[in-house]
Amino acid sequence: MKERDVKKELRNDWREIAPGDRVKNETRRALFGADEAREYNMSAASAKPKRSAKRWAVGAAMAVIVAIVVTSLILWFPREKGASDDIGGNNTPVTVAYASEYGFSAMSSGIMLLKYDKSAESAVSTLPVGLLFGSGDAESHGNGGGSGNGNGNGGNMSDDEAVTLINGYMELVESVLAGSGYEVRQQASDRADYEIMLLTDMRDLEGRSSVMRLYYNETLYEADEEEKEYRLSGVMELNGTEYVVEGKRSVEPEEGEEEMEFVARSADGVTVKVELECEADEQEYEYTVYDADGEVIDSFSIEAEYDGGRTEVELLIGADRATGIRFYESEHQGGGRMMHGMIVRDGVQRTFSVRVRNNGGRDEQYEYTIGDAEIVLDKDDIFEDFDDMYDDEDDDD
Amino acid sequence: MERLFRLAEEISRGNQNAFDELYALTHKAVFLTAYGVLKDRMLAEDVMQDTYFAAFRGMERLREGSNVTGWLTTIARRLAINEYHRRKRVDSTDFSRESGLEARLTYTDKRESLIAEAAEVLDEESYEIVMLAVVAGYKRREIAKMKGLPISTVSWKYKKGLETLKAYLEKEEKR
Secondary structure, rough: OHHHHHHHHHHHHHHHHOOOHHHHHHHHHHOOOOOOOOOOOEEEEEEEEEOOOOOOOOOOOHHHHHHHHHHHHOOOOOOOOOOOOOOOOOOOOOOOOOHHHHHHHHHHHHHHHHHOOOOOOOOOOOOOOOHHHOOOOOOOOOOOOOOOOOOOOOOOHHHHHHHHHOOOOOOHHHHHHOOOOOOOEEEOOOOOOOOOEEEEEEEEEOOEEEEEEEEEEEEEEEOOOOOOEEEEEEEEEEEOEEEEEEEEEEEEEEOEEEEEEEEEEOOOOOEEEEEEEEEEEEEEEEEEEOOOOOEEHHHHHHHHEOOOOEEEEEEEEEEOOOEEEOOOOOOOOOOOOEEEEEEOOOOOEEEEEEEEEEEEOOOEEEEEEEEEEEOOOOOOOOOOHHHHHOOOOOOOO | HHHHHHHHHHHHOHHHHHHHHHHHHHHHHHHHHHHHOOOHHHHHHHHHHHHHHHHHHOOHHOOOOOOOHHHHHHHHHHHHHHHHHHHHHHHOOOOOOOOHHHHHHHOOOOOOOOHHHHHHHHOOOOOOOHHHHOOOOOOOOHHHHHHHOOOOHHHHHHHHHHHHHOOOOOOHHOO
16 A cells, blocks of 8 residues: 555545535635625635626536546646756657656646636537536547447446547547657747747647647745745636636655646636545546636546556546546557446446557557446445456456 | 734725635645544534634634644644543443444444544644644645644654654554
8 A cells, every 4th residue: 555545535525525615615604694694705816806697507527538638638747757847949858757747737637627618719519518427419529430239238327328438538548558648848928028938749639739838927826844835826828818827836756746737717717626646656636617606516536557567547527526537557459459448337337449540640549348247236446346347467465 | 834824814894705715725734633533524524614713703813824724733633532532531431322422433434544543543743743744745844834844844744754654554464
């Protein structure tokens, strides 16, 4: 067990026991009187009150899927301990670890913002809101699309739903497993008020490419003998729309730990917060999406673990993290690559395999095979069976 | 710290927005302090509410430069301890009722939450430091200021606390 597992378990427990808004609302009433019953909803990212009569109808599932798909393109960056602060000149691949995480966070949060920002030119289409949770008709999306080949025994999730859900993350995951992450490039900033400009190519779920530009300044905020904290402020340009971004990053060099928070906000008040924690060979990104009233409309996490030459990517979706997809290392087979995985939701798990065929250039075709639904009972770890199934090392215990 | 003090001042002037902001910034620390004593979510929520109410009724005691989060958690701890002893006294004299504080702990949070178990396994200060850092997201220097401790002490207790919890979980898994 690692210390990271302890922290993870504590944070998971927090989700179970965290107090709701009842205390806040009752305390407010007690302090200010019952007739002061206006709802002050907070944007958790900015901690400033927002009053808005507008309620967003949210295509959360699609936004999240798209965000993760694109996000993963930058997720796998070799961490360079002791990297120099000199990050090179024009169009140079970024050599500093933190800049790649900023670029990654910006791009992934930008995709989600595109989903919610009705005034922006959005390149991303929407799946039915209920798709992730068992309602609505599934549609295939993705570069080249995905085709399901299952036995129809879906339990709480049909083959099409499973394929659509998995397919939404495939680019992300494949980049991580193949170790061929996309580059974050640094160019001379063309905005006078920002020192650094990062660019990255990205694709939405329909395969359309665009370039994300992140302009920012980063300053050292606080430092002591063990930890340094930096603050970022800037703007992100994506698909013709500009978003305000802010962030902070803390580094403990001796512990080999880094934490980062990145917040992007649309003009309409929709906010995406990305939190990153890095430790040794593990990276975990947590996403929280807030509507204009500060209400959480979606949250999910992506974790990549590199251990003994094997890479696993795990996605946990929903505030309760009850839907999970785990991807296992790929292998070459018959002119393409094969990946294995498991998807778990509401106590039902389904294994799957994905054959990846290259269609030339950057386009790829994914062919899915979905296994039978199995009931998972009383499992603390929703992926418990997965480890047993795909662990090809001898267990000496 | 100064920001929290300004917010507290605004609250005393009737600014509800300031209350929302201060609550967002401090409620985790307050709740976890109460929860560490009571190990029961509902009781901790009640104490949390009482904490904010008591705090802002006694705002005049706050001075410029005061550590607002530390002040709130101190109030929360005292109220939680009072509540714990009060319930023990009530439960110990009621022989007809099976459910008491200990029984509630048995059936509610104590067996299910590592946060509750950490309150048993760690000393009070280490528990608070670990929870403030891991769950509430405070930096170690912020915790040091909050608790009036050197950063090195906070770091040491934090690391030791995590090691202790790790060993505890490994031992539990082997059972």
